Amino acid sequence: THNSPSPFLPFHNHFPVFPSPLQYSRATFFSTTSIRGMADTYLSAKEAAEIDQLLMGPLGFSVDQLMELAGLSVATSIAEVYKPSEYKRVLAICGPGNNGGDGLVAARHLYHFGYKPCICYPKRTSNSLYTGLVTQLESLAIPFLSVEDIPEDLSRDFDIVVDAMFGFSFHGAPRPPFDDLIQRLVSLNKYDQTHQRSAVILSVDIPSGWHVEEGDIDGTGIKPDILVSLTAPKLGAKKFCGPHHFLGGRFIPPPIAEKYNLNLPSYPGTSMCVRIGKPPKIDVSALRENYISPDFVEDQIEDDPIDQFRKWFDDALAAALHEPNAMALSTADKNGKPSSRMVLLKGFDKDGFVWYTNYDSKKGHEISENPRAAILFYWGGLNRQVRIEGPVKKVSNMESEQYFHSRPRGSQIGAIVSKQSTVVPGRHILHQEYEELEAKFSEGILIPKPEHWGGYRLEPEMFEFWQGQPSRLHDRLQYSLQEVDGRQEWSVVRLAP
Ligand SMILES: NC(=O)C1=CN([C@@H]2O[C@H](COP(=O)(O)OP(=O)(O)OC[C@H]3O[C@@H](n4cnc5c(N)ncnc54)[C@H](OP(=O)(O)O)[C@@H]3O)[C@@H](O)[C@H]2O)[C@H](O)CC1
Ligand SMILES: Cc1cc2nc3c(=O)[nH]c(=O)nc-3n(C[C@H](O)[C@H](O)[C@H](O)COP(=O)(O)O)c2cc1C
Ligand SMILES: Cc1ncc(COP(=O)(O)O)c(C=O)c1O
Numbered sequence: 001t002h003n004s005p006s007p008f009l010p011f012h013n014h015f016p017v018f019p020s021p022l023q024y025s026r027a028t029f030f031s032t033t034s035i036r037g038m039a040d041t042y043l044s045a046k047e048a049a050e051i052d053q054l055l056m057g058p059l060g061f062s063v064d065q066l067m068e069l070a071g072l073s074v075a076t077s078i079a080e081v082y083k084p085s086e087y088k089r090v091l092a093i094c095g096p097g098n099n100g101g102d103g104l105v106a107a108r109h110l111y112h113f114g115y116k117p118c119i120c121y122p123k124r125t126s127n128s129l130y131t132g133l134v135t136q137l138e139s140l141a142i143p144f145l146s147v148e149d150i151p152e153d154l155s156r157d158f159d160i161v162v163d164a165m166f167g168f169s170f171h172g173a174p175r176p177p178f179d180d181l182i183q184r185l186v187s188l189n190k191y192d193q194t195h196q197r198s199a200v201i202l203s204v205d206i207p208s209g210w211h212v213e214e215g216d217i218d219g220t221g222i223k224p225d226i227l228v229s230l231t232a233p234k235l236g237a238k239k240f241c242g243p244h245h246f247l248g249g250r251f252i253p254p255p256i257a258e259k260y261n262l263n264l265p266s267y268p269g270t271s272m273c274v275r276i277g278k279p280p281k282i283d284v285s286a287l288r289e290n291y292i293s294p295d296f297v298e299d300q301i302e303d304d305p306i307d308q309f310r311k312w313f314d315d316a317l318a319a320a321l322h323e324p325n326a327m328a329l330s331t332a333d334k335n336g337k338p339s340s341r342m343v344l345l346k347g348f349d350k351d352g353f354v355w356y357t358n359y360d361s362k363k364g365h366e367i368s369e370n371p372r373a374a375i376l377f378y379w380g381g382l383n384r385q386v387r388i389e390g391p392v393k394k395v396s397n398m399e400s401e402q403y404f405h406s407r408p409r410g411s412q413i414g415a416i417v418s419k420q421s422t423v424v425p426g427r428h429i430l431h432q433e434y435e436e437l438e439a440k441f442s443e444g445i446l447i448p449k450p451e452h453w454g455g456y457r458l459e460p461e462m463f464e465f466w467q468g469q470p471s472r473l474h475d476r477l478q479y480s481l482q483e484v485d486g487r488q489e490w491s492v493v494r495l496a497p
């Protein structure tokens with residue numbers, strides 16, 4: 001393997017790593033093996049082929065399995081950068097070997113992700129693995145186009161072109177018809193005269209036509225927008241300077257990583273790909289999403305906003321969103337100066353919305369001076385936001401006691417240690433106190449709830465349910481309390497987006 005100073009910079013890994021009993025379990029999602037500044041690894045063509053042989057020999061894999069995972073990595077990398085709402089039409093150009101197979105598999109996954117793939121597969125293989133992949137694609141009615149069928153200017157018909165012609169076994173100069181296909185990718189200019197967007201190019205493992213180890217030798221080759229390196233980047237990938245470099249092929253067992261000294265970033269969560277290389281240069285002003293959501297209209301909603309909230313909260317749970325109970329809490333001091341922070345919702349019913357905290361914290365002081373608050377949920381994966389406003393009261397001491405003792409012991413001790421929102425001279429002070437208290441409250445001994453720790457309950461006077469819709473014409477249904485015949489009743493209005 002070849003180590004070079006250019007670092008892997010996976011997005012998710014910029015995290016301080018400290019071994020500690022306080023460490024959140026989630027921290028295990030973040031790599032400890034590859035952080036900023038550590039050397040990374042590039043494979044020669046020979047090493048890449050050797051790893052393939054080891055995986056499919058002594059390590060018990062079949063080529064179908066590896067190809068399936070490689071193709072899935074390619075499809076998920078595309079989905080991370082180019083949403084099907086904007087980049088729907090995909091052309092996968094597949095070569096005669098396994099790189100082409102990865103392209104066929106990726107096209108199938110892309111179909112299921114909501115893209116509209118087409119295939120150009122001019123040199124078919126009679127091997128049953130490949131005929132099976134073709135049959136699977138045909139059963140999805142995915143069109144196969146001949147070289148003659150595809151337009152000279154690929155941008156006319158496609159938003160994304162997957163270059164799955166050649167991988168690490170490419171050698172020499174490309175032979176027909178791939179020479180011509182490669183030239184069509186080369187001539188995809190970023191913008192044509194009408195300033196229409198040009199199709200983006202994704203290369204699987206190695207940009208086809210590039211020397212596997214030397215890269216784009218004379219600078220006249222394909223310039224992909226995304227490169228998905230499989231297993232580990234090949235030496236030629238050092239020459240890649242496009243905006244998006246991903247690693248895929250989440251199947252490398254430790255014996256291979258050790259033998260080849262692979263210094264690879266860990267994949268975040270359940271992801272099949274991880275971004276490597278420099279973070280993309282992004283024009284922040286151009287960052288936006290066009291929301292598409294199901295209808296949210298007056299005759300579908302619940303009369304009681306708590307019931308409506310429960311429905312949406314259940315949807316957020318079902319969608320497996322991360323921390324659906326996390327909410328932004330805004331308070332203000334006696335002069336009206338506002339402040340916000342996240343807290344975790346710990347219960348809701350007709351009496352209100354409950355969270356727990358330190359009563360001596362900044363928020364605690366503000367609530368005592370000005371006992372009103374606003375809470376906000378943003379469920380991005382569902383294009384939804386809920387705003388709730390109203391007066392705030394402390395929950396009963398009994399309720400706080402009960403909740404406090406339901407927490408993990410570490411968090412109970414943490415609540416004693418933390419004089420929340422005061423200045424701490426250094427992290428070590430927190431750890432020192434933590435360790436002392438941990439020794440004092442050995443297993444079985446009740447950890448007393450600090451006086452100043454407990455819950456608040458917001459009693460809603462206003463709810464707004466927001467759902468994103470195309471062209472910024474979102475749904476906003478606002479519930480507020482109105483007096484009807486001496487009784488408080490919820491009434492609903494629609495607000496302009
Ligand atoms: N462990 C992994 O990372 C995995 C990677 N996978 C993918 O597999 C490719 C490597 O696949 P392989 O089948 O070894 O080779 P290629 O797809 O790169 O290409 C071989 C075919 O291409 C022909 N070839 C070679 N050079 C030329 C040329 N100049 N012009 C035209 N055709 C060419 C070659 O024919 P020959 O007659 O020259 O032998 C082959 O037909 C890797 O890059 C990954 O994408 C696996 O999917 C999973 C495991
Ligand atoms: C997702 C998330 C959940 C949080 N939940 C709580 C919580 O339930 N209670 C709490 O006191 N702080 C929680 N915090 C920390 C607060 O955001 C904040 O840092 C702390 O309460 C001090 O705020 P203050 O100085 O404005 O009082 C959470 C932070 C995050 C990011
Ligand atoms: C300081 C603080 N207190 C309380 C909580 C709520 O945690 P729990 O679910 O353990 O009550 C959090 C959550 O992040 C927190 O950071």
Ligand SMILES: [K+]
Pocket residue numbers: 099163164165166167203204205206207208
């Ligand atoms: K390729």
